[in-house]
Amino acid sequence: MDFDDTPDEAAYRERVRTVLADRAGDLLHVAPGEPVDARSREADLRATQRVLAEEGLVGVTWPREYGGQGGTLVQQAIVAQELARARVPTLINHIGIGMCGPTVIAHGSDDQRSRYLARLLRADDVWCQLFSEPASGSDLAALRTSAVRDGEDWVVNGQKVWTTLAHVSDFGILLTRTDPERPKHAGLTMFVVDMHAPGVTVRPLRQMSGGADFNEVFFDDVRIPDSERLGEPGEGWRVALTTLMNERVAIGGAGSDIGQSAESLAAHARDRLPHLDPERQALARQAVGRALVAALAARYTGYRRFTTLSQGGVPGPEASAGKLGGTAAARLVADAGVRLLGDDAVLGATADGDETWQKAQAYVPGIAIAGGTDQVLRNILGERVLGLPAEPRTDKTAPFSSSGGRR
């Protein structure tokens, strides 16, 4: 047992560090935990990804023939760790790299691959994932956005929502219903959609945390050529599973904290605890200690997953536990951080204008919902890891149109 890089990993990490240092002047940097608004920083974010792509640090695990590096999941995790360490913000095209691109690789035509993938890696095009709808969140297969064949095109009508980065996206992968007479999972088809096409309307949604990272997207008679289909008609669910499996790899966690880090809470406690009333200090220490233990438990569990990757394994359903534990820790860390503010904790920012901990607190509810709600993750773990049966589902085999799904 050890926590050291293997010689290969150490050499790779050194190379990444060197690149990030040499190209520092060409990269965007932010304070730890500082939110980055994709719209106002769009040009810088695209430029940053382009530089990293030139240096071979984007699409690390993608096959070489599609512009990737043919590297390992461990190398990808090392790049992510080093980007965080160098305070380079999350890549603007992280959804494209982690989810959309792999789906195009797996299910797209050669023509689509050659047109899209290299541009995606360089952030010439930014991509989004158009899955969730107002009436289908966790129950994704209940989606209603329709695509109807018309000659060589499909005509799309409907609405997507919670679409991260749609407001800066050039393309998206779009899951639609093409046959409502079949059971819900069997009547779906996936497309690549041009986000600048006539009939596509994007409206940013402001979150309770104050930022606007995601959007609602409306489709009004949007025409998509049949050549932009990903997979066969009716195979959309299988294609979507490719995307979601890659999402698990992307957010499964390999030792990096979700939300504010344990270190930032420790530093915050060092600054603020002495300023609290003496009788409050003992209580605050309990909250800080509990949060740090949860954060360390999640972090070291991530190290076990990282080891699995390092040994050539792939993340299984137990990776869902990583997000669940990380979310629980993020909640405790944010809460302890806010409590340390004393009287300022009831305000939206401290007297000197710092809103780090209030923001962290307001961001937590979103973490517990995005990328699989806590409840869906518990179902996955209960059913696939503990072997408990699923809840009965009355809608699984009936035609979608007969289960209340007709528009």
Place this chain on the structure above:
Amino acid sequence: MNFDLSDDQRDAAAGAREFFTGSVPLSAARGALDGDGAPAPGRKALADIGFLGITVPESAGGAGGSVLDLAVVAEQGGAVLAGPSLVTAARAAVLLEGAPDLAAQLADGSAAVAVLDGPPTGSAPSVDAADATLFLALDGDTLVAGEGEVVPGRPLDATRGLARVRLTSRRVLAEDAGALWARARRVGAVVMAAEDLGAADRAVLMGVEYARQREAFGRVIGSYQAVKHMLVDAWVGVDQLRSLVWWAAWAADSAPEELPLAAAAAKAYAAEVFERAAETVVQVHGGIGFTWEHDAQLYWRRAKTDRLLLGDAAEHLDAVARLAEAGALG
């Protein structure tokens, strides 16, 4: 990074599982509770298979193994509520580093050792003291060994062998032993967290097995999310506790500067996780889980006891916060 057990440690865990499964029926924990027999497998069996000497140096008749080696064995003992505790062996092995004669007696079982918490003139209830004959205690800043007068109370969990002790003889083993004592207590806390890991894991498994069989309202209760999610939360806790136990045991062996933080984190988390697992297994079983006859209560008793031994969660959470404030996270 290789944050995983070695093949040897996996083999040792499998061997320990076989040993404990074969030698420790849960009826032993129940019998001890009913005043009808002693905890199993007992000191002699643990000494004979070498578990009491895992961390005792080879020169003193032990195996010269690591705390992590001991922790993977302790996890298996915890799963069946074995007694006496390997916490005692771990802690005593540290304290007896300068007394190889006594360390040899610990390893071969010829001395029935217990480590006392609190003053030697009247200790707090201490693990495995009830049937011990050689006691280790901290008297001021002096490490002493001696015989004692043993006063067991009525047990909450009879497998822990808790008793108050007043030392009646006194051999000085080391002066200025405060730091050694603290390290031994931390290693003991890590091994107790490992035993709690095994027990919590087994408790969750019991709950899952029952939830897959028991039917209510026309289907098995494990299909209901109210039951399923309770079990999943307990399981996630166990999965994460395993990470902290491994880290803390590794720190005891290889990164002593990390041990205070890691041991406190592991012990605090073990208290919480095991208690939740034990309460969950009772709740999932419903009425039958609340009966004296059902084994769920045996895990519940161990959880309610262990959470307060070697420092409660409040003490360890306070330590984690103070260490972090002082820069322990780097």
